[in-house]
Amino acid sequence: MSDANSGSLVSSAYNQALEVIASVEPRIADATRQELADQRASLKLIASENYASPAVLLTMGTWLSDKYAEGTIGHRFYAGCQNVDTVEALAAEHARELFGAPYAYVQPHSGIDANLVAYWSILAHRVEGPWLEKVGAKNVNELSDEDWEKLRHEFGSQRLLGMSLDSGGHLTHGFRPNISGKMFHQQQYGTDPETGLLDYDVVRAKAKEFKPLVLVAGYSAYPRRINFAKMREIADEVGATLFVDMAHFAGLVAGKVFTGDENPVPFAHITATTTHKSLRGPRGGLLLAQEEYAPSVDRGCPMVLGGPLSHVMAAKAVALAEARRPEFQTYAQDVADNAQHLAEGFLSRGAKLVTGGTDNHIVLLDVTSFGLTGRQAESALLDAGVVTNRNSVPADPNGAWYTSGIRLGTPALTTRGFGKDEFDRVAELIVHVLQNTQPGTTKAGTPSQASYSLAEGVADKVKDASAEMLDKHPLYPGLELK
Ligand code: DSN
Numbered sequence: 001m002s003d004a005n006s007g008s009l010v011s012s013a014y015n016q017a018l019e020v021i022a023s024v025e026p027r028i029a030d031a032t033r034q035e036l037a038d039q040r041a042s043l044k045l046i047a048s049e050n051y052a053s054p055a056v057l058l059t060m061g062t063w064l065s066d067k068y069a070e071g072t073i074g075h076r077f078y079a080g081c082q083n084v085d086t087v088e089a090l091a092a093e094h095a096r097e098l099f100g101a102p103y104a105y106v107q108p109h110s111g112i113d114a115n116l117v118a119y120w121s122i123l124a125h126r127v128e129g130p131w132l133e134k135v136g137a138k139n140v141n142e143l144s145d146e147d148w149e150k151l152r153h154e155f156g157s158q159r160l161l162g163m164s165l166d167s168g169g170h171l172t173h174g175f176r177p178n179i180s181g182k183m184f185h186q187q188q189y190g191t192d193p194e195t196g197l198l199d200y201d202v203v204r205a206k207a208k209e210f211k212p213l214v215l216v217a218g219y220s221a222y223p224r225r226i227n228f229a230k231m232r233e234i235a236d237e238v239g240a241t242l243f244v245d246m247a248h249f250a251g252l253v254a255g256k257v258f259t260g261d262e263n264p265v266p267f268a269h270i271t272a273t274t275t276h277k278s279l280r281g282p283r284g285g286l287l288l289a290q291e292e293y294a295p296s297v298d299r300g301c302p303m304v305l306g307g308p309l310s311h312v313m314a315a316k317a318v319a320l321a322e323a324r325r326p327e328f329q330t331y332a333q334d335v336a337d338n339a340q341h342l343a344e345g346f347l348s349r350g351a352k353l354v355t356g357g358t359d360n361h362i363v364l365l366d367v368t369s370f371g372l373t374g375r376q377a378e379s380a381l382l383d384a385g386v387v388t389n390r391n392s393v394p395a396d397p398n399g400a401w402y403t404s405g406i407r408l409g410t411p412a413l414t415t416r417g418f419g420k421d422e423f424d425r426v427a428e429l430i431v432h433v434l435q436n437t438q439p440g441t442t443k444a445g446t447p448s449q450a451s452y453s454l455a456e457g458v459a460d461k462v463k464d465a466s467a468e469m470l471d472k473h474p475l476y477p478g479l480e481l482k
Contacts, residue, residue, distance in 0.1 A: 007478030010054040015482050017061065033481050040475045042385045043426060043466050047362045047409020048220065050246065050280045051416070051475060052315075053322060058424040060282055063322055070307045072298050084310045091286075091313045091340045094320030098254050099265045100477040101288035105297045106316050107308040111247040111274035114174040114285030115391025117300035118270045119160075119180065121289070122241045124296040124303075127154050160184035161212040161240070163198075165400060166392040168222025168364075170245060184214065189220070191394055196355035198222070200230045200419070207238045217264065218245030221407050223339075223358040226403065229261040235269075244268035247285075249360055251411060253321045255332020269293055276363055278335060278411045281319025284312045332416065335361045338410040341420045345427025351434075354393050354405065365406045366393050370434040374403030376452035380437040384462035385453055386430060402449040406430075417473040425469065429462045 022029035039051070055235055069084040070077040073092075076084075095104035107263030108114035128140070131151050137143050143151060160180065167190040171178040171243045174186035183363040189203045207215060214240070217231040224237060229245060235242035241385045244264035250273035253265065264271050270289040275281035289297045303307055306317045322328060338360045346365060353366035374390030375398075381388050391407035408430075410423065418426075436458045440451030 003120065010476065011478065011480050013054070013058060018219045018481065036476075036479075036481065037094070037413060041463075041467070043429075043470070044412040045388045045408040045410075046412070046427070047407050048274075048277045048330045049050060049409075050251075050277060050411045052276065052280055052282060052319065053225060054476065054479070056280075056315045056319045059318045062310040062311055062314070064314050065309070067310050069310055070302045072301075077302070084308070084313075087310055087314045087317060088308065091317035093318060095286055095288065095315055096322060098320055098324050099271075099288055099373075101271070102291050103271065103289045103294040103297070105287040105289070105300060106284075106313050107301050108272075108285030109303060109305065109309060109312070110283065111170075111245070112172055113182070113273065113305055114247075114272035114274070114287050115170075115243075117287060117297060117304045118243050118272050119183065119214065120304045121270065121293055121296035121300070122243065123155055124299070125293055126241060127151075127158060128212060129296075135362065142179075154430070156183070158184055158214070159210060159212040159217060160186050160214040161203075161207055161210055162186070162188060162214075162216030163219060163222070164188035164190045165339055166396050167196075167198075167394050168219040169216070170218070170220045170247070173216045173218070174380065187212070191355075193395060194239045194384045196394055197224060198226065200227065200234070203231070204237070206236045207234050207240065211238050212240050214243055215240040216243050216245065217268070220245075220246070221362065221364060221405075222246050223343075223355050223357050223360060223362040223364050224351070225258060225262045226264075227261045228264040231356050232267040238305050241269045242267060244271045245273070246271055247274040248277055250274070251280060251323070252277060252332050252336060252360060253327075254331045257329075257332045257336050264433055270297065270449050274317050275319060278332070278409075279323060280331075280411070281323075281416065282312050282315035284309070284316055286316065294432050305419070312330065334419070335410050335414045337356060338362055338414050338418065338420070338423045341423040342410060342427055346431065349427065351427075351431055361410050363408045363410075364391060364393065365430070366404060367406055367434060368393075368397075368439065372434060372437060372452065373398050373449045374405050375401070375450050375465065376437060376439055377406050377434055379450075380452050380454045381430060381433055384429070384433045385466055386426075386433065386460040386462065398449060413473075415469075416475055418469065420475075428453040429465055433458060433462055 018029045068078045069081045091106040092104040098276045161175045162173030165175045171182045215235040276283040343357045352366040352369045378390040390403040391405045392403045393405040436455040440448045
């Protein structure tokens, strides 16, 4: 980070801002201060979290927030959007340049919003457009009631094939309880029950049988890379649109760790991502698309989304500018290398990992060998200052709530400067906690999936050991709050 992005300048910016906030609602200023203290004092291993730079964070706290700007650059439903146009155009330009994409849309407020815009765009481009042409209408307002009902039926009968949640896919990839599982006829592909790996022949066979309009590739808990050239081949064979959700690994694409067939952007018709995970920007989403999908994606707001968050688009521009710097490539490589070190740290201590390892930023630890559910492991680790999240493993016997896994990611601690030795120590500490955690029982005396007991003294010992590493790698060096 540059000098202006750390140290005394940042301290005075935040101290003054917190003073202003405290003059209205001191409890919010206190909670904000406490959050920094908590983040500084814990091992943040949630795979979808990171630490954005002060420049990114500060960009979000401005009056750009006060402007409505529904529509697109130069084509807004409100007057006075000239500065928002500048902001959005810059963010989109950085996104196009960073990812080598013909088109970028930076308005989505989150990853789920971005995915919904993608689905709507695919339906608009592949179903609505041809339908309107067939009946000779310019837009849906010109349709008779009868044709309108037929079009609604066409929309509702489309098919989507995505990765199942317990294999590492996301809720929005066709999980039945999610809107994506209801707006489409859905089917899911899983991973190999033995290896936990994606089997492209199985995906191909399912796609040939099901003939989806949308083939979804991407994950939020799969610890391996995907060959997107193969996924595109499959999509082309069945006439599907390939949609890639790279929310988790966008930083590894931006940082040129995932290149060639592992870079989804040239292969997908539409690629979506969040901006706050491995990409290390503000909370939000963005879409990249091939030219043919650009006009429908561009109508994301107001057809799917509420008005863009102009202050967040500004922060996206700042974060994407940071990601275009050479040091981001070093960071991204470190994220992937550190995941290897973390995985090796577990394997060398006899722990079981889904797929036997990792080649991205995620390590998925199967905690059943410790006799625990994911929920029990997550809680015990939190007691010891290790922040993780429980996650399903393939064919999870404990379901999606209690789960059998703990998902760990390296982006955040890599931002703090953790390296090989620290990640090995992190694995050691986690194994120590889990080996000293016993599953509990319910009030009725039956085995509980939630309660647990952590042996006395373990939490403090682990916190002390973590503090040594955390102190060596301070979060926001030089930032001192009053
Ligand atoms: N919340 C994101 C994650 O943790 O992966 C998915 O929505």
